[in-house]
Amino acid sequence: MKLIIATIKPFKLEEVREALTTVGVRGMMVTEIKGFGAQSGHTEIYRGAEYAVAFVPKVKLEIVVPDVLVDQVTSTIARTARTDKIGDGKIFVVDVEAALRVRTGELNEDAL
Amino acid sequence: MKLIIATIKPFKLEEVREALTTVGVRGMMVTEIKGFGAQSGHTEIYRGAEYAVAFVPKVKLEIVVPDVLVDQVTSTIARTARTDKIGDGKIFVVDVEAALRVRTGELNEDAL
């Protein structure tokens, strides 16, 4: 199993989630994060005090999938999240050694 | 060392934290996330506009533990977080190559 970590633009979340459902993803964890990267943040001015905000709002997806699904999932995310503008995000893949479903005690791929 | 990633129901957090303390866990990172899975979200209606919210609030725990503790920790979480209702959550295990305590510079298992 692999843990796929993807960071995308927030308004793409719904679209990506739907696309992933169709390729068989049945669960994920979604976190609102602040992204730092090539896409630059905005500048805020409060009564003359300027703040350059280095971070932009992003959404991070964490999805554990069986090895066989990895390619399909990454390419689905890549396709759906893409807007061709800077800041579209990244996808990382990390190895997962074990998985467990709390409710049933099922293990590994059965737990996904 | 392993990184144990667990997603549980929010109201179980306090109970799980206490149980883990008793088996020797001395630290963790807790994040509020939106979970997507078999447990379905609710539907909200605003002046006639309906929104089916696909996500349910969950809490994600990330705990780095020495290899010897992995089983005990996962089973403790599994036992404590269980309500036998859909959405009880998952536990994933990922390998960690190194750890460091910022304050002291201690490394690996000493850092936990």
Next chain:
Amino acid sequence: MKLIIATIKPFKLEEVREALTTVGVRGMMVTEIKGFGAQSGHTEIYRGAEYAVAFVPKVKLEIVVPDVLVDQVTSTIARTARTDKIGDGKIFVVDVEAALRVRTGELNEDAL
């Protein structure tokens, strides 16, 4: 490539980010989390009801870097985040198998 997970004190974020930029880090994901560890939380009192809050606010950084940068990045974080008080945080290193930049389709180290 490695995923460096670091948890630091919130007010150190800006300093750490700047320091990392100078050693060549060009992106990261930042999450506000609740940390549990040796640093104890505070106690709140509401009309006589006391709540000991076990968690303290922390910031979690997740940074994927080429293997060659790992040492420099961890040491930079360790140096900058350090205040010598309890709760300065930890750094963990996890192996990353693949990376992809959504916008361009670039892979692995090119994607960072």
Next chain:
Amino acid sequence: MTNLKTFSGLAALGAALAAAPAWAQEAADASATAIAPYTYEQIVEKGDVAWMTMATVLVLLMIVPGLALFYGGLVRTKNMLSVLTQVFAITAVVSILWVTYGYSMAFTDGGAWNSFVGGFSKAFLRGVDATTVVATFTNGIYLPEFTFVAFQMTFACITPALIVGAFAERIKFSSLLVFIILWVTFIYFPMAHMVWWWGGPDFLAEQQTALLIAQAAGDTAAADTAAANLAANGLLWNWGALDFAGGTVVHINAGVAGLVGCLMLGRRVGYGRENFAPHSLTMTMIGAALLWVGWFGFNAGSNLEANSITSLAVINTFVAAAAAGVAWMFAEWFLKGHPSLLGLVSGVVAGLVAVTPAAGFAGPMGSIVLGIVASLVCFFFVAYLKAALRLDDSLDVFGIHGIGGIVGALATGILVNPALGGAGIPDYLSVPGTLQVGAYDFGFMITAQLKAVLFTLAFSGIGSFILFKLVDMLMGLRVREDVEREGLDLAEHGEPAYNM
């Protein structure tokens, strides 16, 4: 001196007199010998000034923070500041227009154009000072003109601010400001004049008496002058339309402008697919509550005096809102499964809108019925029809202010009937110098109200369309798509609402 509001029995009577000297002649014959010219004093009472000052403050409270929060809570976090800024800026800009030329356009004689709009004789408040007064609805009782200027200023500010809800989350701020300046100038100030410009009870008594004397004396020229003076009111006032506190001028007017605006700007990006859920119903609750609180200034202040009718308007405003809130809540509970807070407060606002034209005319029981009916009609529109029409009136300006205003305006013509507990149609002419309750004529009243509603729909609808078009051609109405995605707060105003 001048005054607001339509007392239609009288209007009808005045018009009839002007149009039918023969009939009037007969009436005059009977009593001619006894008639002396009508004289009167102008008394200003501090209790009235105290109340009207507070009423003015209450209407400002409705706008900021009231309306700003009510609307702001309903948009997404990323557009919160844009809505707050729009409401705040409109209030500031329009109040300046009001004292420079708006008051004059609404509340002076417009000469040849007097049916439609006033003139510029009081521009920059020229001639308005600490000694000038305006008439109330009671013979002999007057209000300092400054007090009236201030009270009516708040009405001019809130009406355009209501509109922004219809196209929230997508309009360009600069274009909105230009549109609003045009809209109050060409739509609001004339509408206020058409509905609320009249001479006041003493002026009418004076002219009516003069008419009778002239007729008795056979002095046709003097009779014509008096008859013309009796008819020198705003257009809708002369039609005999009743509007206690602004059902047509404020609510239908803003509702239609909103409808036109949301159609011309088009639907929001993501409409029907993305979650547009309110970012903070807490803020919406605060806003709705302050609207309710402030609305007592709006409705009961429109009585211009602190007397028992003021309190009647308070009770009507209270129970119509309450009944409407409860009605919406139960309708939603029954048909959609949950009694939501948003439903409850939407009902309250719908009830407040509907009772506005009726506040001093209906009785408390009539107001309860009015609240329930208006609420259910608005609920049906907003919860079913709007979705069916795929109308993206973001915050239901038309669905609540437009529809609620129409129901209220029509119902006012019914509930004013004393047989239904209403206050009856005011008649200042039969016994000049006193306020009589005129005979209630269902056909006349409902026609007058219907004409007023249709006129407002047409005038505001067409006028707003032209102005939106103009501004669109000049500078574009809508923000770019990526600005809309990012949110107007950062893109247009350079700040996020929250840094928590």
Next chain:
Amino acid sequence: MTNLKTFSGLAALGAALAAAPAWAQEAADASATAIAPYTYEQIVEKGDVAWMTMATVLVLLMIVPGLALFYGGLVRTKNMLSVLTQVFAITAVVSILWVTYGYSMAFTDGGAWNSFVGGFSKAFLRGVDATTVVATFTNGIYLPEFTFVAFQMTFACITPALIVGAFAERIKFSSLLVFIILWVTFIYFPMAHMVWWWGGPDFLAEQQTALLIAQAAGDTAAADTAAANLAANGLLWNWGALDFAGGTVVHINAGVAGLVGCLMLGRRVGYGRENFAPHSLTMTMIGAALLWVGWFGFNAGSNLEANSITSLAVINTFVAAAAAGVAWMFAEWFLKGHPSLLGLVSGVVAGLVAVTPAAGFAGPMGSIVLGIVASLVCFFFVAYLKAALRLDDSLDVFGIHGIGGIVGALATGILVNPALGGAGIPDYLSVPGTLQVGAYDFGFMITAQLKAVLFTLAFSGIGSFILFKLVDMLMGLRVREDVEREGLDLAEHGEPAYNM
């Protein structure tokens, strides 16, 4: 005509007269020859109407958004909307009950039941119109009845809304609505009648004069009628209990009902283990501030006129709240280590509750002392006793309104003493047609206040118990455990408060 509030010296005197004709006879003998029937005019002053209209608006501001936010901020995010909806819906429902039958039950003569409750002669506000008036506390000065109906309506709305804090985060919305409808009908309307129903100063002067004349003339029948009229007041009023603005009727009444409710519903899931910390003390601060602001309408409005006593009530209300806030803050700082905002505003509310029955009777220095004492007693109850008793009165309805109300009611009997700077006991009978300050009798006053407190505790306690039981049997009072865990907002109202 009718009026509110207890002027006990007079009540005592009236009762004495009715009970002891012999004594009265003697008094009569002395002056019989000189007595003429008492006549009076009914003057309505616009300054009073202006103030009472604003006072009415201020009390609504206390409820929504005031109380709603004060309570809402104290619950967890997941229950925010439920509290807001409860407060809003109760206000809407009760206002409708008020105009349909509540006003009549509270403020009309109840015939045989008159000691306890009024009748239905003014149901649907029948007979109340723009010309009817009610007495104030000054001879000859009257208020439009509509004004009084509106002002008292807000009292009827806020009292049941106060109760919901006691069992917040666990009650079923439908059951709550049913309970509240029963509660105002069987507890609140009668209580208001028992404490505030009296004839007004002119009526009493008239009857007292008639009594003396009849006694001088030896006309026993007429004397009996007059004596009966003098005693035709509410039960607690006749006991001579003082309650300027509702210490018993509103605060003790709601506090006890809350206590009974929280005991019957049981503790919240997770009580003592989970963190029930307030989700937004910012909202609680806004609510507390608006309670303070609105309370001037509540307390100073209860004077019914705009005169120097109104301002005395303003000062008392201000400084009692301030002193109570400071006292709680320092007590907490000293005993718990921090001066918290929640402590400060809890003290302010406790002070406001305590000064309510005393607002027009005490002097400013007495009010400061009252604020401090009430605050410390409430603090002790809430911060120590409540925990010891494991009482889950979620938002301290009993701890603040119940306890604070009891302290205030008893203290009113002491602070009214002119020797302590108080206004003294009103006496309208010694010199009919004028308001005299009666002699202060500590034993009598403290007994009267104590009786009033105990009666309210018993009546409201037992009555509320029966009504809770009934509703529980009918439909269950409490939500299911998983609903409570998920939060009432989503489960009961289908919305979350925030989507940030």
Next chain:
Amino acid sequence: MTNLKTFSGLAALGAALAAAPAWAQEAADASATAIAPYTYEQIVEKGDVAWMTMATVLVLLMIVPGLALFYGGLVRTKNMLSVLTQVFAITAVVSILWVTYGYSMAFTDGGAWNSFVGGFSKAFLRGVDATTVVATFTNGIYLPEFTFVAFQMTFACITPALIVGAFAERIKFSSLLVFIILWVTFIYFPMAHMVWWWGGPDFLAEQQTALLIAQAAGDTAAADTAAANLAANGLLWNWGALDFAGGTVVHINAGVAGLVGCLMLGRRVGYGRENFAPHSLTMTMIGAALLWVGWFGFNAGSNLEANSITSLAVINTFVAAAAAGVAWMFAEWFLKGHPSLLGLVSGVVAGLVAVTPAAGFAGPMGSIVLGIVASLVCFFFVAYLKAALRLDDSLDVFGIHGIGGIVGALATGILVNPALGGAGIPDYLSVPGTLQVGAYDFGFMITAQLKAVLFTLAFSGIGSFILFKLVDMLMGLRVREDVEREGLDLAEHGEPAYNM
């Protein structure tokens, strides 16, 4: 009886009379034979009481929740409660000081010290009761003294509360409380006395008449007494400085104290490096709106009566704020690229500050100009000069209240000119018993205003410095660095503002 506010034409005249008996003698000769002692009645009108009661409530609304939210929204989340608690606690503490000795220090005769401060004759409100009255600005019209005590109490509460914005996010709560108690005692109460203590129109007419009679009769002793009485006003009042509602006493005073405080406490940790962005502009908007709403009580209440000048003050307050908001918005749009909400509301507050001393003296058009000018000056200070000076006046207390107050005070001297639409300089002496408009003398007026501004800057600046120093030595002003990092909420008050 006593009263507030500077009517400088009269002050100047009074001073001249006292100083120049010879000149007065001549004046006296002309009319001596006809002069009778001046007698007058003291009429209290309920309309005035109604309005002033509401004005009092409105000023409290400005403080809590108004000012608390305006400031609170601008700080970081971790310091939210500290700001709310500071504002709330100051209000509570100062109100108690006010009734115990503050009112007496401000509004009684100070004997030998009378130019600078009053005495303790009314400490604990001794001698103030339901029958005592104070003068208004109209001959023969009086206000219950309780009403005046309550209204002025709110001014005493808001002024110190304004200061806390200057050193928000770093002051120790205990030290702040001690400082504020000292500050109101040694700075505010004397300032109020110096600017607002005078005898009232009837007292002046009485003394002026007595002076003329004494001079005609050649009774030097009596003439000297009368002349002394005419001059027995506060220092700045005698200089002829105009301050309708507190430009000097409240705004410059608080602004300077804030400036001194922020310099003495030093900059916040992280100044210039960390992001100090406001945590909730929504709260700031609510606060700004409530400041605007409540400011009508502040400015129009300062008229003490409900008449046309009240409404003039309402209009001026409305349009000055509006113009100032729009001016700041456009300046920011043009120079910084975005029209921000914070800019808009900052402008509104700057306009409100500036119009405060002018509210009843200027005309509406003058007020618009004043709003624009004051706003641009404040904008320039806050957006450019402050950054250049690296001044960490956290919430711009000096930049808005200090600077705006100075612009307003000076402009008042200009805009009062009837040639510019102003109300003119009041003169009660030329025709004793009536209010005349005195001749306008630019040089005199601007000098008087400038002297008042400079005196306030010096008195408040030096006095505040000494008090800050004292408290710093005694107990330290600033929290420890780690407390500042963690946030004052948890460290000082033991609670976080939000648990969402």
